[in-house]
Amino acid sequence: MTALESRPASGLATLRQGLRLTPEFRRGIVGTLLLALVATVGRIVVPVAVQQTLDRGLRAHGGPDIAFIRTAVLMCAAAVVLTAVAAYLMNVRLYRTSESGLAALRVRAFRHVHDLSMLTQSGERRGSLVSRVTSDVDQMSQFMQYGGLMIIIAGGQLVVATVLMAVYSWPLTLLVWVVFLPLTYALRVFQRWLSKAYGAVRERVGDMLSAVGESVVGASVIRAYGAEERTERRIDESVGAYRDAQVRAQNLVALTFPSTELASAIATAGVVVAGTALGVGGHLTAGELVAFLFLVTLFVSPLQVATEVLNDAQNAIAGWRRVLGVLDTTPDVADPGPAGTVLPRGAIDVRFEDVSFAYPGGPTVLHDVSVRIAPGSRIAVVGETGSGKTTFAKLLTRMMDPASGRVLVDGVPLTDVRFSSLRERIVMVPQDGFLFDASLADNLRFGRPEASEEDIRGALAELGLGDWLAGLPEGLATPVGQRGESLSAGERQLVALARAYLADPDLLVLDEATSAVDPATEVRLQRAIESVTRGRTAVSIAHRLSTAEAADEVLVFDQGHLVQRGPHAALVAESGRYAELYASWAAQLKI
Numbered sequence: 001m002t003a004l005e006s007r008p009a010s011g012l013a014t015l016r017q018g019l020r021l022t023p024e025f026r027r028g029i030v031g032t033l034l035l036a037l038v039a040t041v042g043r044i045v046v047p048v049a050v051q052q053t054l055d056r057g058l059r060a061h062g063g064p065d066i067a068f069i070r071t072a073v074l075m076c077a078a079a080v081v082l083t084a085v086a087a088y089l090m091n092v093r094l095y096r097t098s099e100s101g102l103a104a105l106r107v108r109a110f111r112h113v114h115d116l117s118m119l120t121q122s123g124e125r126r127g128s129l130v131s132r133v134t135s136d137v138d139q140m141s142q143f144m145q146y147g148g149l150m151i152i153i154a155g156g157q158l159v160v161a162t163v164l165m166a167v168y169s170w171p172l173t174l175l176v177w178v179v180f181l182p183l184t185y186a187l188r189v190f191q192r193w194l195s196k197a198y199g200a201v202r203e204r205v206g207d208m209l210s211a212v213g214e215s216v217v218g219a220s221v222i223r224a225y226g227a228e229e230r231t232e233r234r235i236d237e238s239v240g241a242y243r244d245a246q247v248r249a250q251n252l253v254a255l256t257f258p259s260t261e262l263a264s265a266i267a268t269a270g271v272v273v274a275g276t277a278l279g280v281g282g283h284l285t286a287g288e289l290v291a292f293l294f295l296v297t298l299f300v301s302p303l304q305v306a307t308e309v310l311n312d313a314q315n316a317i318a319g320w321r322r323v324l325g326v327l328d329t330t331p332d333v334a335d336p337g338p339a340g341t342v343l344p345r346g347a348i349d350v351r352f353e354d355v356s357f358a359y360p361g362g363p364t365v366l367h368d369v370s371v372r373i374a375p376g377s378r379i380a381v382v383g384e385t386g387s388g389k390t391t392f393a394k395l396l397t398r399m400m401d402p403a404s405g406r407v408l409v410d411g412v413p414l415t416d417v418r419f420s421s422l423r424e425r426i427v428m429v430p431q432d433g434f435l436f437d438a439s440l441a442d443n444l445r446f447g448r449p450e451a452s453e454e455d456i457r458g459a460l461a462e463l464g465l466g467d468w469l470a471g472l473p474e475g476l477a478t479p480v481g482q483r484g485e486s487l488s489a490g491e492r493q494l495v496a497l498a499r500a501y502l503a504d505p506d507l508l509v510l511d512e513a514t515s516a517v518d519p520a521t522e523v524r525l526q527r528a529i530e531s532v533t534r535g536r537t538a539v540s541i542a543h544r545l546s547t548a549e550a551a552d553e554v555l556v557f558d559q560g561h562l563v564q565r566g567p568h569a570a571l572v573a574e575s576g577r578y579a580e581l582y583a584s585w586a587a588q589l590k591i
């Protein structure tokens with residue numbers, strides 16, 4: 001089960017919903033349809049001209065009427081040119097609208113992915129999420145540019161050809177329809193099968209991208225554990241599953257082609273036989289029969305195109321369903337928008353009122369937590385692994401909302417605070433602060449894009465990192481590599497801290513890194529943390545004893561309950577959870 005389910009709605013409902021959510025596709029559609037009409041009507045001029053030339057020009061009373069033939073040929077040439085121009089203009093318009101529609105859809109889907117809470121995102125594999133915004137939209141683009149156009153033309157052509165065929169001979173028209181009716185029914189059945197088959201194809205693309213993406217990102221872990229073979233097997237399997245799904249879908253497509261060919265051959269043969277009989281009986285002229293055969297070709301080609309387009313259409317609808325799956329997911333952590341409160345500047349006062357939380361489908365991991373954190377105080381959150389520390393931090397920064405209870409900042413419920421204000425005033429530094437593949441300066445500027453080089457140097461100096469910066473080969477221009485791989489783990493933590501310092505929040509939530517660093521970096525980190533947390537409310541998930549010792553107060557979590565709180569010295573003196581944790585820390589230090 002993924003968090004963003006593909007919608008099971010019918011193909012037509014999906015298209016309608018998609019068009020409603022992407023008004024760009026509908027822009028200028030009337031003009032395009034008119035051009036399609038001109039292009040279609042233009043195609044019937046040739047058969048009519050041939051019929052007129054044969055029946056009224058060549059077989060005119062008293063010999064061929066050259067003047068009539070000349071006029072018919074000229075009109076025919078003019079119609080062909082007009083048709084070509086209309087078809088060109090229609091193409092251009094369709095490309096333009098479909099491209100801008102797809103671009104808007106991509107942007108909208110991508111923004112929406114960002115609006116979704118961490119919880120929804122973590123329920124969906126990253127590769128699959130990426131495929132919804134990239135390859136699924138690409139599938140739609142093929143259809144919108146070729147298939148959509150063909151359907152418009154083919155539909156018009158089918159109607160116009162039928163009407164004109166009926167004008168020449170309704171019994172022959174009936175014959176053609178009788179041959180083709182079973183085919184149209186069969187096409188509808190194929191469509192249902194294809195819809196299922198292409199739904200599976202789109203799912204497999206997501207799986208494949210997920211497997212490939214993960215093996216690239218986790219390359220070092222794979223190598224470290226010698227798991228290359230297992231990883232290759234997983235990729236082989238996902239590629240194989242995609243191939244099988246495609247082959248299954250293509251087998252169905254292959255079935256549709258011969259069936260149209262067969263129906264077309266039967267219809268043509270039938271028209272020749274029945275048409276000749278009608279001609280002998282004096283009900284049809286030679287010109288009319290020839291024109292009718294031309295029209296049968298015009299009638300058949302849209303059906304042939306339809307089978308091709310059906311393929312694209314089903315693939316596109318399957319893709320569109322997955323994109324709509326993203327757009328339709330209401331963000332569970334919603335921004336109150338302009339109606340929301342803007343927090344005033346200054347150290348933030350935090351209150352948790354009976355807060356409980358459970359991850360979707362899981363047990364309660366935080367139970368009735370009530371706590372007040374005074375503005376400007378430094379708090380250390382401690383507890384065994386899995387005790388709920390990170391969950392507490394995520395609720396405090398509104399990465400997710402509590403199942404029950406409230407979190408208040410400066411007396412305002414977090415849910416009422418405008419996102420822009422929330423993200424500006426409250427910053428979380430996760431254990432492994434993600435660094436982008438850019439220069440050190442660009443990464444530091446992430447929280448405050450307008451910061452000048454002087455601001456950055458000043459901030460690093462205030463954090464006691466001036467000497468570290470001086471030791472870097474290219475200073476602020478030093479590239480940090482993908483995910484900061486050119487830096488050591490300790491240096492990455494320093495950059496994450498400096499980035500938060502530059503953003504200048506009023507509440508800083510710090511998930512202390514557990515990775516061991518060399519003693520010199522450790523000292524730097526301690527000094528930097530001391531400076532970063534000064535003057536603001538700071539909540540650190542502490543993995544080091546020194547952090548707890550330096551804090552104004554310690555919050556002790558045990559199996560989702562807040563079991564103790566108070567200054568380090570007082571808690572050590574009490575017998576309780578903290579004293580046990582302290583004892584195990586102290587034992588580790590002695591080793």
Ligand SMILES: Nc1ncnc2c1ncn2[C@@H]1O[C@H](COP(=O)(O)OP(=O)(O)OP(=O)(O)O)[C@@H](O)[C@H]1O
Nearest residue numbers: 122359362365383384385386387388389390391392
């Ligand atoms: N995304 C998630 N989905 C489901 N359960 C989760 C998720 N994240 C955490 N949990 C569960 O919630 C409980 C509390 O986890 P939490 O990450 O808050 O603990 P922690 O004290 O921060 O642990 P650590 O010190 O190892 O980081 C654990 O039992 C964990 O398995």
